Amino acid sequence: MASAADQDGLVLLRQSISASKAFIPSASADAAAPEVPLAQATHLDLRSIYFAWLNREVAIPEYNASATKLNDELATAGATGKVQNLGFIERLDLITWLEGASEESEYIKPLAGDKDGSAAGAATAAKAGAVSSTAHARSGKGTMDPRLASIYNGERKMGDRNTVLRGIKPTDFSHVRKLAAPFIQKKSHPGSNNISANPSLALNPKAPTRRPDPIILLSPSASSLLRLSNARTFLQDGKFAPAESSDSTATRIHVQRIIPAVDPNRPMRFILVEGSGQFKPEYWNHVVAVFTTGQTWQFKNYKWSDANDLFQHTLGIYVGWRGDQPPDNVSGWGHRVLSTGVDRWRGEGHDASRFRDKEIVEQIWKSIEANMRSRGWRKDAAPTSI
Incomplete structure (x- = not known):
């Protein structure tokens, strides 16, 4: 050891x-x-x-x-x-x-x-x-x-199971590929005996890379119903509560969610932030949704500062109070922005009135899933451009 x-x-x-x-x-x-x-x-x-x-x-x-x-x-x-x-x-x-x-x-x-x-x-x-x-x-x-x-x-180094089985250098077994070719051809159907059609036998296959986490941008506006302090409770647990006006210095949170259209067996980790100040250019390819209050100053430092351009590249989401009309800007952006409404907050102890929250959350996630599928998210890779 x-x-x-x-x-x-x-x-x-x-x-x-x-x-x-x-x-x-x-x-x-x-x-x-x-x-x-x-x-x-x-x-x-x-x-x-x-x-x-x-x-x-x-x-x-x-x-x-x-x-x-x-x-x-x-x-x-x-x-x-x-x-x-x-x-x-x-x-x-x-x-x-x-x-x-x-x-x-x-x-x-x-x-x-x-x-x-x-x-x-x-x-x-x-x-x-x-x-x-x-x-x-x-x-x-x-x-x-x-x-x-x-x-x-001066100690004698004890080997572990890796060094015993493999030695100190990796062994190249590519010659086995030639020996296996006749057996693969005999078992394959006619017309499909080309060994290159089987990726498991490819010579020196490229090692898989880690899929980046998708990013969701929240609105930094004080009037936004969804902030870092309450976004996880809403998007992950399906329950809305007002954002806290605390002195928290948190700059991001994580939310776990299974996206069946991308990976039905493993939850995806979403990064939620309220600004893009530390973004590198390639991070924008990982943005899957932008929450907005309809205030255009939010997009000033975005890659696409014009809202119409922004929502041609990613999904927009507006969360307001149920029964209220969305701002004119949100209505003007059309179907590219999902407009939803939650029931007004009546205070602690009125949990029975929050039963519609999960319905709204599921609607939001279905829209995010559809956007990710159309933009090219896959089980093992993220899109290279959006």
């Missing part, structure tokens, strides 16, 4: 988070050294990732400002490195992986020499720009004593 000392610092950081163990920046290799400000730490290889984890709950503007401030402090302290300002999706994906909510990340790749990622104590490297160390590291603090490291180097 590989010891914890043989693991990469990024793996150790994730394990420390899972076990609620302390990981502290230090200016000394001494295990008893006190904690120092991040700008003064000299024994933390994962500064950018550690910084992103510490600021996982703050809003994007505050996160950017903190990163700028820390880089100024690093420059003042004479440090050569800088904290990389991670993008919105990169930061979200990294935090989800560190928390243990996901076992894979498109931004974290195995180190050279362990491409299959299956060996015990596999080391991983972050694409986000943080330097990953393969040195014998403690949990975010210092390197191993050289004398102890020499003892570990």
Whole structure:
């Protein structure tokens, strides 16, 4: 069994988070050294990732400002490195992986020499720009004593089932393809004996990529009935409650939903945000719906700032009070915007009056599903353009 000392610092950081163990920046290799400000730490290889984890709950503007401030402090302290300002999706994906909510990340790749990622104590490297160390590291603090490291180097390394079965290098079994061809041809129907028609026998098939999560944009307007504070309760649980006017710094939430037309067996995770300030151009290909109050200033910084252009590329959704007329703008945008209404809020204890909420939620999800199907969402891939 590989010891914890043989693991990469990024793996150790994730394990420390899972076990609620302390990981502290230090200016000394001494295990008893006190904690120092991040700008003064000299024994933390994962500064950018550690910084992103510490600021996982703050809003994007505050996160950017903190990163700028820390880089100024690093420059003042004479440090050569800088904290990389991670993008919105990169930061979200990294935090989800560190928390243990996901076992894979498109931004974290195995180190050279362990491409299959299956060996015990596999080391991983972050694409986000943080330097990953393969040195014998403690949990975010210092390197191993050289004398102890020499003892570990003299140990006899025990193999695991992967090295016993496969060896230290991947084996190319492509020659078996030629041996299997006659048997496949005999069992195939006439006219279908071409081995290239069977993708399972393709030579060096391209490894599947992780499908991005679809994105739903909420309106940041204070008059919107649906905000980050109540969207999950409404869209996932089918119950409407007024949005809370709290001091929460949350910038996104997740909603799980099975979309039968895309993947009938596995729930899809939707990312809900109220703005597109941190979007990269390709993120717009993942937008499946835009909630609106009819106020056009919401679209000012969107890829398509004109509402008519926007709703030609994605679905618009308006949620108002049942019985009220939707705004003129919403009516003018026509069938490209789904107009719905929920019963007025009568206060806690009147749950019996909320029975229509699930009906509205199902109507919304059916429209989102139809839009995703028409835009090319598949079980294993997202559209490359919308």
